[in-house]
Amino acid sequence: MISENSEVILSVRDLTAEVEGTPILKGLNLEVKAGEIHAIMGPNGSGKSTFSKVLAGHPAYRVTGGTVLFRGQNLLEWEPDERAKSGVFLAFQYPLEIPGVSNLDFLRVAYNSKRQHEGLEELDAFDFDDLVQQKLDVVKMNPAFLSRSVNEGFSGGEKKRNEILQMALLEPKLGILDETDSGLDIDALRIVAGGVNQLSHANNAIVLITHYQRLLDYIVPDYVHVMEAGRIITTGGKELALELESRGYDWVREEEAAEVAR
Amino acid sequence: MTLQVSMVPDVAETIGQAKIDRKTYLQTLLAQRSAVPASTVRGEETQVWLQVLRDRATEQVKELAIPSTKEEEWRFTDLSALLQTQFVAPPAVTVRLTDLEAWLLPEARDSRLVFVDGVYAPTLSAIGHLPAGVIVGNLPQALEQPLQNYLSKLPGAEEVFTALNTASFADTAIVWVPHNTSLEAPIHLLFVSTTGDVAALSHPRCLVIAEAGSCLALVETFVTLGEGEHLTNAVTEVWLGENAQVNHVRLQRNSLTAVHLGKTAVSQARDSRYTCIAVSLGAKLSRHNLEVFQAGEQTETTLNGLAMIGAEQVADTHSTIAFTKPYGSSYQTHKCIVSDRAHAVFNGKILVPKAAQLTNAAQVSRNLLLSPKARIDTKPQLEITADNVKCAHGATVSQLxxxxxxxxxxxxxxxxxxxxxxxxxxxxxxxxxxxxxxxxxxxxxxxxxxxx
Structure with missing residues (x-):
């Protein structure tokens, strides 16, 4: 939902970043406002996942230039946990398994970290249990998953649903979904997309990073960006995704080359 | 199992001004032993077998020396530092129950024995109503039972520190659970070492007999009052009769300046199930020898270990599971968490002779290194001569x-x-x-x- 007067949630200017000395992001620009859903598409290796990890603050990625403002503040100065507590959420492409830590305990610790950050009282186990039961509906998750270790022995679809459950609890201002649709069967995709649609509202923003147009049948973006070699090379509406699906990424590259030539 | 002991006196170490070698040093430890306490003498016969047992062990120790890293069994754990301290039998110390509160288990409110520096402390112990025939107490309370068939009768009794314990021990925790008897509450054996003006030497001893069809949970806790130096040389022997079950937790929480040497030797008759969870947190140097002998068919052994150490601690676990009959199984997981400059050692021996066909043995050693100066030595040691067995083992060392x-x-x-x-x-x-x-x-x- 595009609205001119909405708050700017994320403003990325000329962002460059490298991993182990190899430049990946080469001057990325993006502005995301409250209420908007952005899709970032692009071929493998274009820098999509790197961008999501840079936003979340992964230590292996080094920012070498540019600025990232989150609600007007310098996001790059903050530790990953501070970013999370301030409202940045990254749904992982490959969520990690943490044997020995129950999913419920993990969710409670994460939720209470945010409450504490906001100066609110922590929820005790009982109140938290009530809250989490409501949120389970968002991703149609079996309560039995709460007592299992975090992601341990979960199927691919269950892991992704667990990510969206965490997002439902943490209620971020900016939700970044890194290839959340990859590897999902159609039923799981519907559930995950339905969850994201429920969580999207006028005061937050969603950035979908995806390789496949299929996801956008279920989550309708306001903007579609195409990434190539560490930059966003073209931006359009949802119809751009369809065009990409039928004509492939080469078409965008040629368009861009033509534009440069002109 | 045989232990190779070098008889060649090792390079001189210093205690005060005197030069001392490994053999001489061991004799100074032996010299600290007390006489067989009068309380264990009840009738001439009992006195004789106990005295014979001690004398035989004494003769063994006289021929031995503190092992050096030249011996395979001690390759990764250097006992040289031990020789720097003169450990002596400590004077009697008054310990109050309130001193021990942090280590008491509410679940074992009426099933607790406390030993202070190896000496039975009846006023700190609490034994409530027990099923008929069950004995939980010090050695004299159990002399009616044929203890001579069990005490010091497990293989490995000739090992240097085990023999030193047998030559030196006075009191002994005895847990005797008769045929088909199941204990509801866990038995808690709390071994307290004291620290004071001297570096205390103690030899806690424990004998557990679970007769056929019986079932019990046993917790052994080794703790230190205060932060000072001491040497605890503990030996526990566990006998499981046919189809018996023993769930054993062994927790070592001695002070960070202590040396803890421990032996757990277990014999399992057919169809019995033994599980051990051994946790090492304390001591600057600790060694736990965990030796299980499956004496009958279809016995099951589960060993779970955790060593969590930091600073300059050394924690060494040497386990042996010896199969002898068909259809035995064992499941072993040993984990080490090592930070700072600490050093963890794990040697997991599994013996599967020809007679032990259809053995199923699984061993996993997992290690977490939290600092660049931390060190782990892990060594699976499978000796298999049977040809129809399933034996799996694996070791991982990782960082966060x-x-x-x-x-x-x-x-x-x-x-x-x-x-x-x-x-x-x-x-x-x-x-x-x-x-x-x-x-x-x-x-x-x-x-x-x-x-x-």
Missing amino acids: EDDEVFYLQSRGINQESARKLLVYAFAAEVIGQIAIPSLRENLSAIVRGYQA
């Missing part, structure tokens, strides 16, 4: 992964808490197996507080 820490941080958990949570998760697989709630919670809290 950046990706794991990042995943937790990305959910709002700060770096320190994230690292602690991951360390806890690593240890939880072992600690979570403890069936006694207060002990499990207590250990969980300790692990949660570990500086990752």
Whole structure:
């Protein structure tokens, strides 16, 4: 939902970043406002996942230039946990398994970290249990998953649903979904997309990073960006995704080359 | 099993001004032993076999020396530092129950024996109503039973520190559970070492007999009052009759300046089930020899170990599971969490002779290194001559992964808490197996507080 007067949630200017000395992001620009859903598409290796990890603050990625403002503040100065507590959420492409830590305990610790950050009282186990039961509906998750270790022995679809459950609890201002649709069967995709649609509202923003147009049948973006070699090379509406699906990424590259030539 | 002991006096070490070698030093430890306490003498016969047992062990020790790293069994653990301290039998110390509160188990309110520096402390112990025929007490209370068939009768009794214990011990914790008897409450044996003006030497001893069809839970806790130096040389022997079950927790929490040498020797008759959860947290130098002998068919052994150490601690576990008959099984997980300049050692021996066909043995050694100066030596040692067996083993050494820490941080958990949570998760697989709630919670809290 595009609205001119909405708050700017994320403003990325000329962002460059490298991993182990190899430049990946080469001057990325993006502005995301409250209420908007952005899709970032692009071929493998274009820098999509790197961008999501840079936003979340992964230590292996080094920012070498540019600025990232989150609600007007310098996001790059903050530790990953501070970013999370301030409202940045990254749904992982490959969520990690943490044997020995129950999913419920993990969710409670994460939720209470945010409450504490906001100066609110922590929820005790009982109140938290009530809250989490409501949120389970968002991703149609079996309560039995709460007592299992975090992601341990979960199927691919269950892991992704667990990510969206965490997002439902943490209620971020900016939700970044890194290839959340990859590897999902159609039923799981519907559930995950339905969850994201429920969580999207006028005061937050969603950035979908995806390789496949299929996801956008279920989550309708306001903007579609195409990434190539560490930059966003073209931006359009949802119809751009369809065009990409039928004509492939080469078409965008040629368009861009033509534009440069002109 | 045989232990090779070098008879060549090793390079001189210093105690005060005097030069001393490894053999001489061992004799100084032997010289600290007390006489057989009068309380264990009840009738001439009992006196004789106990005295014979001690004398024989004494003769063995006289021929031995403190092992050096030249011996395979001690390759990774250097006992040279031991020789720097003159350990002596400590004077009697008054210990109050309130001093021990942190280590008492509510679940074992009426089933607790306390030994202070190896000496039975009846006023600190509490034994309530027990099923008929059950004995939980000090040696004299059990002399009616044929103890001579069990005490010091397990293979490995000739090993140097085991022999030193047998030559020196006075009191002995005895747990005797008769045929088909099941104990509801866990038996808690609390071995307290004191510290004071002298570096105390003690030889705690324990004998557990679970007769056919019986079932019990046993907790041994080794602790130190104060922070000073001491040497605890403990030996525990456990006998399981046919179809008996023993769930054993062994917790070593001695002071960080202590030396802890421990032996757990177990014999299992057919169809019996033995599980041991051994946790080493304390001592500057600790060694646990865990030796299980499957004497009958279809016996099951489950060993779970955790060593969690920091500073300059050394924690060494040497386990042996010796199969002798068909259809035996064993499941072993040993975990080490090592930080600072600490050093963990694990040697897991599994013996499957020709007669032990259809053995199923699984061993896993998992290690978490938390600092660049920390060190781990892990060595699976499978000796298999039977040809129709399933034996799996694996060892991993890892660090806390950046990706794991990042995943937790990305959910709002700060770096320190994230690292602690991951360390806890690593240890939880072992600690979570403890069936006694207060002990499990207590250990969980300790692990949660570990500086990752």
